[in-house]
Amino acid sequence: MVLQAGGIMSIPATVSVDNQLPASWTTHYNCTDVTSSYMSRLWSQDLHPQNWTKYQVWEWLQQTLDMHQIDPTSIPFQNFDLDGRQLCNMSFQDFTRAAGSVGSILFQSLCDLKWNDFPCSILPFKEESNFYNTSELFDIKSSFQPNTTISSPAPSSPDPKLSQVKRHNPRGTHLWEFIRDILLNPERNPGLIKWEDRSEGVFRFLKSEAVAQLWGKKKNNSSMTYEKLSRAMRYYYKREILERVDGRRLVYKFGRNARGWRESEK
DNA sequence: ATTACTTTTCCTGTTT
């Protein structure tokens, strides 16, 4: 029998992701536990949508879609590369232009935030934030959770088109989506992965182990490694979510079945 | 409980 010595011990203490993240990231991470009071104060007083940064707009978008169980890839995020002021200046029509039928949901949601005082149902779920969010990069759940009371349960917009909105994996972000979302948010991607050829969908891992750690964090698996992550990536070839790029290490390319990575895509 | 699908884990071998 072959002895596999040291297998377990070799879990990379090597790359501590947190050490590599810029302040803005870790701040966001760490605040999640302490957040309740902090956030509610922050949200109810200081940070009206008007004053949101682009990042906060982005966060709001994620949360709202999630809350309504709308597949994030069904709307073009590029259309929301806006700060709070710009967002608040958007008309209803602007929203529908930017996000189709989902636009009305977003508009509605934003109106609630703009004009209502906060539904205090916003931070009731302490345990859940632990659940999938020790420190989550791409969906920071600190502020709200799907809670039916949060925004008018029956939005008075029986839009027929809404029925064809994809209701899909609210929680399940797949690996390739995770990767895509890192790529799509350069402000918060501290040199982890970079586009090699943006229009062709070619990208390269710069810090493979750090990405793996981050992925592990998301999946609550502290022993994730690039070795294992890359095996999952290779399974994507067959499904044409990724295409092979050979000869170039750590380089991958989105395939025909990968959605939502293009600059202008719908 | 079942099932289909995705990811993780582990491994052996190859390539860069």
Added chain:
DNA sequence: AAAACAGGAAAAGTAA
């Protein structure tokens, strides 16, 4: 020699 790439196999996790 070290790090990536390749996939097979099987276990484990997940969503419906």
